[in-house]
Amino acid sequence: MEIINGILLLIFCIGIFWSFYRLRRISRIIAEAQKMESVGRLAGGVAHDFNNMLAGICSAAGYIKLHLDKDSELHRYVDIISDSCTRASHLTAQLLMFSRTASDSTMRIDVHAGLEETIYLLRHGLPPDINVEVSAKAQKHIVCGYPDAFHNLIINLGLNSRDSMPQGGTIRILTDNVTLSRSEIKRMVLPASPGEFLHLCVSDTGSGIPKEILSKIFDPFFTTKAEGEGTGLGLPAVYGIVKRHNGTLKIETSPAGTDFHVYLPLAPADSKLPLYHARTSCRLPGSLNYRILIVDDEPVLLEVLKAVLEEYGADVVCADNGSEALEIYQDSPESFDLIMLDVIMKAPDGIAVYHVLRGISPCAKVVFMSGYNEDTVLNDILQNDNNAVFISKPYQIPDILDKVSRLLGKN
Numbered sequence: 001m002e003i004i005n006g007i008l009l010l011i012f013c014i015g016i017f018w019s020f021y022r023l024r025r026i027s028r029i030i031a032e033a034q035k036m037e038s039v040g041r042l043a044g045g046v047a048h049d050f051n052n053m054l055a056g057i058c059s060a061a062g063y064i065k066l067h068l069d070k071d072s073e074l075h076r077y078v079d080i081i082s083d084s085c086t087r088a089s090h091l092t093a094q095l096l097m098f099s100r101t102a103s104d105s106t107m108r109i110d111v112h113a114g115l116e117e118t119i120y121l122l123r124h125g126l127p128p129d130i131n132v133e134v135s136a137k138a139q140k141h142i143v144c145g146y147p148d149a150f151h152n153l154i155i156n157l158g159l160n161s162r163d164s165m166p167q168g169g170t171i172r173i174l175t176d177n178v179t180l181s182r183s184e185i186k187r188m189v190l191p192a193s194p195g196e197f198l199h200l201c202v203s204d205t206g207s208g209i210p211k212e213i214l215s216k217i218f219d220p221f222f223t224t225k226a227e228g229e230g231t232g233l234g235l236p237a238v239y240g241i242v243k244r245h246n247g248t249l250k251i252e253t254s255p256a257g258t259d260f261h262v263y264l265p266l267a268p269a270d271s272k273l274p275l276y277h278a279r280t281s282c283r284l285p286g287s288l289n290y291r292i293l294i295v296d297d298e299p300v301l302l303e304v305l306k307a308v309l310e311e312y313g314a315d316v317v318c319a320d321n322g323s324e325a326l327e328i329y330q331d332s333p334e335s336f337d338l339i340m341l342d343v344i345m346k347a348p349d350g351i352a353v354y355h356v357l358r359g360i361s362p363c364a365k366v367v368f369m370s371g372y373n374e375d376t377v378l379n380d381i382l383q384n385d386n387n388a389v390f391i392s393k394p395y396q397i398p399d400i401l402d403k404v405s406r407l408l409g410k411n
C-alpha cells in the first residue's frame, strides 16, 4: 500500500512539475509575442512619419534634377541626396516588414523567378571572394505573398551571410518541397499549420552564430556589429515576413557556417491572385496632358508633386484634406482624369475619400500613396479595382511619373 501511495505521490509531483514547466514556457512565448507586437506598432508609427519626411526630400531632389543642365556638376550631389533617401527608406522598409504592415499587396510569387531577380541584386552587394550557388529543386514553387517582403527576406539573409564571411566563402541558396508534421513544426521558431511547404534554405560557410546569442537574434535592434554597421533589424524583419506568409523557420549553426531554413506554404492550386512579374524599368512620360487632383496633408509633398506633374503638362489641383478634396471633386467629377490620394489623413482618410469617389465615378483612376498602411483594406481595394494603384512613400519621381502615365494610358 505504501509503495502505491509513493508511486501516486511521485506521479502527482511529476504532473505538477510538468504543468508548471508548460505554464512557464507558454507565458514566455506570450510575453515574447507581446513584446514583438508592441515594438512592431511603435516601429510602424515611426516609419510612417519618417517616410513622409523622406518623400519630401526625395521628391524635391528629383525636381531639382529635372531642372539641372545636362552637364551640371550638381547632378552628383543630387544623386547623393537621392541615394541617401533610398538607403534611409530601406531602413523604414525593415521597420515596416517587422511590424507586418508593409504596404505591397498579396500576389502569387514564383519563388524561382523572384530568386533570380533578387540574387541579381544581392550579387551587387557582395565582394568578389563570395560565391553564390543556387540549387532550385522545388517542383512546386508558387507561394502567396508580398513580393517586396520576399525580396527583403532573401536580401537580409544573404547580407547576414556576407557579413559572417569577412574572409570570403560561399552562399548557397536551395529550394525544395517538404511536408512538415505538427511535431516537426513544434521545434521551429514560429507556429504554422502542418502541410506541404516550399523550403528555402540560405546557407553560408561563415563563422556561425554563438550559442549564447541564439535566443536574442530575433530581438529588434540586437546586433553584434560595430556601431553604424548594423541596425539589428534584419532578422526581426525576416521573422515578421515569414509570419506574414504563415510560414515558419529554423536555424542550424556551427562554427563552420549557418543554415537558415524558411518554410512557406504553397499557393492553393485554385488561387486567383495575380502573378507577380519581375520589375520592368521605368519610363518617363512624354507629356501628361491631364487634369489631376492631389490630396495630401503634407504641404511639402503637395507642392513638389504639383510642380513635377505641371512640368509634364498636367493641370493640377491640390487639396490638403479629404473634405476639401471631395468638395472640389463633387463640383466637376468629369473634369478630372486622375486622383492621387494620401492614405493616412485626418478623417476622412484616403480610403473613406476613395469610397465616396467610387460612388460618384465608378471608373475614376486613383493612385494611393502611403508610407504605412493597414494592408487588408487597401489590399482588397487594389485587388478588386483595376483603376486603382499604389505607390509607397518615399517615392522616386521617375517611379511616380511611370505609374501615373501607365494608369492614365490604360483604358
Ligand SMILES: Nc1ncnc2c1ncn2[C@@H]1O[C@H](COP(=O)(O)OP(=O)(O)OP(=O)(O)O)[C@@H](O)[C@H]1O
Pocket: 156, 160, 161, 164, 204, 206, 207, 208, 209, 217, 222, 223, 224, 225, 229, 230, 231, 232, 233, 234, 235, 236, 258
Ligand atoms: N548568417 C549568420 N552568421 C553569423 N551570425 C549571424 C548570421 N545571421 C545573423 N547573425 C547574427 O545575428 C545578429 C542579428 O542579425 P540582424 O540581421 O537582425 O542584424 P544585423 O545584421 O546585425 O544588422 P542589420 O541586418 O540591421 O544590418 C547579427 O548581428 C549577427 O551577430
Ligand SMILES: [Mg+2]
Pocket: 156, 159, 160, 230, 233, 234, 235
Ligand atoms: Mg542583418
